[in-house]
Amino acid sequence: MNTINRTVLFVAALGLSTLAVANGSVLIEPSDLAEEISNGAVIIDLRENGAEKEISILPGSVTSPFSGWRGPSDNPGLVLSESRASKLFGDLGIRPGDRIILATGGGGNSTFGAAARAFWDLKSFGFGDVGILHGGVAAYQAAALPFADSYLSRQPKVLSLSFDTSFYAPKIDLLEVVQANQSTQLLDARPIAWHEGKKWHPASLTPGTLGSSKVLDYSKFFVTQDSSRLKTMDEIEALLDASNVQPNNISFCEAGWWSAGNWFIISQLNGYENSRLYAEGRVEWSRNELPQVNVPTQKELEELKKKSD
Numbered sequence: 001m002n003t004i005n006r007t008v009l010f011v012a013a014l015g016l017s018t019l020a021v022a023n024g025s026v027l028i029e030p031s032d033l034a035e036e037i038s039n040g041a042v043i044i045d046l047r048e049n050g051a052e053k054e055i056s057i058l059p060g061s062v063t064s065p066f067s068g069w070r071g072p073s074d075n076p077g078l079v080l081s082e083s084r085a086s087k088l089f090g091d092l093g094i095r096p097g098d099r100i101i102l103a104t105g106g107g108g109n110s111t112f113g114a115a116a117r118a119f120w121d122l123k124s125f126g127f128g129d130v131g132i133l134h135g136g137v138a139a140y141q142a143a144a145l146p147f148a149d150s151y152l153s154r155q156p157k158v159l160s161l162s163f164d165t166s167f168y169a170p171k172i173d174l175l176e177v178v179q180a181n182q183s184t185q186l187l188d189a190r191p192i193a194w195h196e197g198k199k200w201h202p203a204s205l206t207p208g209t210l211g212s213s214k215v216l217d218y219s220k221f222f223v224t225q226d227s228s229r230l231k232t233m234d235e236i237e238a239l240l241d242a243s244n245v246q247p248n249n250i251s252f253c254e255a256g257w258w259s260a261g262n263w264f265i266i267s268q269l270n271g272y273e274n275s276r277l278y279a280e281g282r283v284e285w286s287r288n289e290l291p292q293v294n295v296p297t298q299k300e301l302e303e304l305k306k307k308s309d
Contacts (some may be wrong), residue, residue, distance in 0.1 A: 001187070004090055009149075009171040010245070013145070013262075025129070025131060026119075026130070026131050026132065026268045026269070027131065027132055027134050027158040027230075027269070028101055028132065028133050028134060029132045029134055029135065030134070030135065030139050030140040030145055031067065031143060031145070031183045033058070033101070033133065033140065033145070034059070034145075035059075036099070036101055036131075036253050037060035038170060038249050039099065040098075041057070041060065041098055041099040041100070041131075042060065042062065042092075042093075042094055042098055042099065042100055042101070042131070042152075042154070043058050043060045043061035043062070043101050043102075043103055044060075044061065044062055044063075044064050044092065044094075044100060044101070044102050044103065044118070045057070045058060045061045045062065045063045045064065045068075046064060046066040046102060046103060046104050046114055046115060046118055047063075047065065047066075047103075047104060047137065048065045048066070048067060049065060050061075052183065054093065055147070056137055056141060056147055057147050057148045057149070057150065057151055058103055058133075058137065058140065058148065059146065059147070059148045059149065060148075060152065061103065061151055061152060062092050062093065062146070062151055062152050062153075062154060063093055063151045064088070064209050066104070066114045066117075066118060068088065069088065069117070069118060069121060069131055069231040069248075071280075073203060074203055074252070074283075074287065075203070075254075075255075075278050075280055075283060075284050075287070076203065076255040076283065077254075077255035077256030077257070077280040077281045077283060077284065078170065078279070078280055078284075079121075079124075079163070079279050080121055080125070080163075082125075082160075082161055082162060082163055083158075083160050083257075084161040085121070085125045085151075086160055086161045086164070086177070088226045089122070089127075089157075089159060089161065089205055090156055090157045090158055090159040090284055091156050093154025093155050093156055094127075094154070094157070095128050095159060095188065095289065096125075096128065096161075097128075097129070097223075098127070098129070099129045099131075100122060100127055100129065100130045100131070101130075101132070101133055102118050102119055102122075102129045102130065102131070102132050102133065103113045103115070103132075103133040103136055103137055103140075104133075104136040104137070104228065105136050105137050105138060105140055106133075106135045106137055106138035106140075106227075106228040106229075107136070107137020107138050107226065107228070108225065108226055108227070108228065109218070109219050109221075109222040109225060109226075109227065109261075110157055110227055110257065110258070111228045112132070112136075112222070112228035112230075112261050113218065113226075113257040113258045113259075113260055113261040113297065114262040115132045115133075115136070116132065116255060116260040117256055117257055117260035117279075118262065118265040119131075119132055119260070119264060119268075119288065120167060120263060120264070120279070122259050123164075123167060124163055124164050124165075124166075124167055124168060125161040125162070125164070126161055126162065126164065127234060130183075130209055132264075133219055133254050134229060134230070135227070135229040136228050138228070139228075139229060140157050167263070167267070167275075167276055167277060168277060168279060169250040169276040169277065169278045170278075171278065171280065171284060171285060171290065172208060172254070172289065173276075174250060174252070174278055174285070175209070175248070175290060177199070177212065177250070178210055178211045178212060178290075178291060181212065182246050183197065183246075183248065183251055185212035185214070185245070185246040185248065185250070186208055186212055186249070186250055187214060187215075187216040187243075187245065187249050187251045187252070187254065187259075188210070188213045188216065188252060188253070189216060189218040189251055189252065189253040189258040189259040189261065189262040190209075190215070190217070190218070190219070190253050190254065190258060191215075191217050192215055192217065192220060194207075194209075194253075194254070195209045195215045195294065196209075196214070196294050197209070197294035197295055197303060198295050198296075199241065199254060199304075199308075200254070200282075200286075201237065201254035201282070201283050203254075203255070203283045203287075204254060204282055204283050205286040205289070206286050206292070206295050206296075207252050207294070207296055207297075207301070207302070207304070208286070208292035208293060208294045208295040209253065209281070209292060209293060209294050210281070210282070210285065210291075210292060211291060211292070211293045213252070213285070214243065215243075216245065216251070216262055217238075218239075218245050218253070218258040218259070218261045219258075220239055220261050221261070221262075221265055228266070233269065236265060236269065237270065238268070239282060240266070240270060244264040245266060245271045245272070246272075247273075247274050247275075249266065249272065249274070249275050249276070250275075250276045250277070250278055251263045251275065251276070251277055251283075251286075252277075252278040252281050252282060253281050253282065254278060254281050254282050254283055255280070255281045255282075255283050256279040256280060256281045257277070259277055259281060260277055260279075263275055263276070266268075268270065
């Protein structure tokens with residue numbers, strides 16, 4: 001498999017076989033966080049506000065709940081506008097060139113997807129030096145590392161950011177793949193039941209998936225369903241090989257969360273630089289009534305709704 005120009009090291013932490021990147025660039029172990037902070041890294045805590053968050057503040061961190069990065073309820077995966085991104089990141093007191101590390105609670109693999117989507121957002125707006133705290137706050141706490149008493153208050157900055165489309169696949173690109181049977185590989189990050197049209201996001205008009213897409217279940221990359229720690233790189237590469245993941249690919253899910261995790265793993269860890277993300281996902285796709293497969297009949301849909309109630 002292809003790899004980005006860095007060495008992958010295997011380490012043991014919390015009794016689990018995990019991976020870390022030698023230069024500490026994209027996946028940061030809790031034990032390395034103090035050194036990152038001493039070198040000037042800014043930690044962004046993406047957790048939603050709450051009592052647990054207030055007693056587990058990471059050193060060197062600012063708070064920015066991930067809900068503030070998301071789109072409206074009818075299109076939660078909507079890409080940040082340039083003006084909104086400039087305000088959001090400027091208010092955090094960060095700018096391109098800063099070393100940024102993203103942290104979530106880490107209590108389940110979906111939290112890694114949130115960090116990966118925030119990573120994608122920052123990279124798409126010119127922040128080139130971004131990493132994710134591997135395992136989130138849960139892993140940091142399990143390592144018995146010290147917490148801080150309060151969040152940092154950084155001086156806001158006036159930014160004028162531009163969106164880099166290199167990592168982004170808009171719906172028109174996917175429509176061309178679906179209709180013209182192009183060689184670009186469409187990777188459905190959702191579990192098989194979602195791909196088969198048996199589960200769906202509440203904001204999606206109908207269940208289903210995109211034609212010619214194949215399942216690359218995001219949850220399979222984690223040591224357990226309740227963990228946001230990734231399997232070893234050997235295991236990850238085996239999963240990618242088994243799914244015959246191609247260098248030219250687009251990941252999607254319902255709203256650009258799980259698929260951002262796949263994009264991160266495929267592009268940042270595995271080194272397939274032509275990987276892109278359909279950020280808005282199938283919620284937008286279904287609401288635009290674009291072509292889908294595995295769409296249940298009205299009768300089947302009513303039965304599925306009864307089962308989910």
